Amino acid sequence: MIENYLLILIGTVLVNNIVLVKILGLCPFMGVSKKLEASIGMGAATTFVLTVGSGTSYLINQYLLGTDLFYLRTLSFIVVIAGVVQFTEMVVEKTSPVLYQVLGIYLPLITTNCAVLGIPLLNVQAKHNFVESLLFGFGGSVGFSLVLILFASMRERMEAADVPTPFRGASIAFVTAGLMSLAFMGFAGLIR
Amino acid sequence: MVTALLVMAGLALVLGAVLGYASIRFKVEGDPLVAKIDAILPQTQCGQCGFPGCRPYATAIANGEADINQCPPGGEPGMLALADLLGVEPKPLNAEHGKPKPKAVATIDEKLCIGCTLCLQACPVDAILGAAKHMHTVIASECTGCELCIAPCPVDCIHMRVIEEKVDNWKWRYPIFEIKQAA
Numbered sequence: 451m452i453e454n455y456l457l458i459l460i461g462t463v464l465v466n467n468i469v470l471v472k473i474l475g476l477c478p479f480m481g482v483s484k485k486l487e488a489s490i491g492m493g494a495a496t497t498f499v500l501t502v503g504s505g506t507s508y509l510i511n512q513y514l515l516g517t518d519l520f521y522l523r524t525l526s527f528i529v530v531i532a533g534v535v536q537f538t539e540m541v542v543e544k545t546s547p548v549l550y551q552v553l554g555i556y557l558p559l560i561t562t563n564c565a566v567l568g569i570p571l572l573n574v575q576a577k578h579n580f581v582e583s584l585l586f587g588f589g590g591s592v593g594f595s596l597v598l599i600l601f602a603s604m605r606e607r608m609e610a611a612d613v614p615t616p617f618r619g620a621s622i623a624f625v626t627a628g629l630m631s632l633a634f635m636g637f638a639g640l641i642r
Numbered sequence: 643m644v645t646a647l648l649v650m651a652g653l654a655l656v657l658g659a660v661l662g663y664a665s666i667r668f669k670v671e672g673d674p675l676v677a678k679i680d681a682i683l684p685q686t687q688c689g690q691c692g693f694p695g696c697r698p699y700a701t702a703i704a705n706g707e708a709d710i711n712q713c714p715p716g717g718e719p720g721m722l723a724l725a726d727l728l729g730v731e732p733k734p735l736n737a738e739h740g741k742p743k744p745k746a747v748a749t750i751d752e753k754l755c756i757g758c759t760l761c762l763q764a765c766p767v768d769a770i771l772g773a774a775k776h777m778h779t780v781i782a783s784e785c786t787g788c789e790l791c792i793a794p795c796p797v798d799c800i801h802m803r804v805i806e807e808k809v810d811n812w813k814w815r816y817p818i819f820e821i822k823q824a825a
Contacts, residue, residue: 510653519646526653533657537664544668 455585457641462589465640468565469597470631475565479598480623482556489602491549492556493595497588499538499560500569503531504587507570508580527570528561535561565594601630675704682723684715687766688788690740695766703728711735715787717742719816734821746802747785748792752777754799761791761800 679700691712693699702708725732772778
């Protein structure tokens with residue numbers, strides 16, 4: 451039981467990392483990784499949205515849609531996620547105006563982060579129960595935050611590095627992201 | 643078909659109710675008007691208006707506690723912009739708060755400076771550089787020309803130097819119309 455939950459957590463955070471292995475949620479991964487501070491805030495906001503979003507999506511899929519209305523799945527998930535993001539935006543604006551300024555347009559754009567829709571859909575596909583769905587969502591977003599924060603720290607260091615002119619800016623960022631993805635492939639044998 | 647419509651409508655209703663409650667519960671108190679007024683003020687922080695800086699003056703204007711004609715550095719164009727923003731009648735600058743002067747920066751006569759740090763404490767924008775018993779100097783690009791450093795100087799070594807108009811800093815004049823005090 452607990453072993454299973456632990457496996458889900460490690461599996462989503464490291465082995466099947468949402469960004470580097472499943473290649474979902476690249477927009478905020480590239481967009482908000484210029485500053486470490488902003489990436490931590492973005493990671494926290496996405497973690498909250500994804501965990502709440504995957505929990506409510508499970509409930510809606512299980513009790514509201516059932517098997518008859520399965521074709522409403524994507525539509526209703528989007529509606530719920532948009533609602534949760536709006537709610538998060540209000541809370542962040544109230545509690546931390548500085549973070550609200552730093553995240554800027556990327557905060558409402560969590561709605562269009564494909565990882566946030568992808569994880570609830572993957573949950574349905576894998577036939578997870580409620581706790582498993584929550585853990586899958588939480589683990590996925592922790593993996594997202596981890597990679598985002600690591601990548602932001604690397605990009606901050608790269609600002610000072612002597613990068614050849616044609617590679618400056620976005621190019622070296624993409625090269626780095628690719629190398630990170632290769633590194634995360636090393637976790638592939640961790641869980642059978 | 644009908645169930646699908648009902649399900650989506652119900653979902654939207656519930657979410658709308660939650661968000662509506664959250665927007666009241668997490669309402670942000672902030673006055674956008676103060677920020678707009680503050681943006682028009684020249685940010686010299688000179689205190690000639692009788693308030694400790696530009697932001698307090700902006701707050702006072704927004705609350706109706708101060709008039710729009712108390713800012714000499716902003717001059718006539720600043721007052722007109724404020725009148726335009728607030729939708730009130732423009733009025734001539736109040737002479738009690740000083741007259742508009744040409745833009746100037748403070749300079750320290752470095753031969754006379756004794757390094758007393760009094761002007762450092764007076765400067766509202768931290769444009770004076772120096773340490774105790776060391777010569778001070780003014781960072782010209784930061785100086786707003788507020789003249790607050792002149793009075794505290796014990797050896798009178800600070801003077802205002804008017805910025806002369808040259809080809810590289812000349813700007814088109816704002817259109818200004820004479821306004822006469824109504825009887």
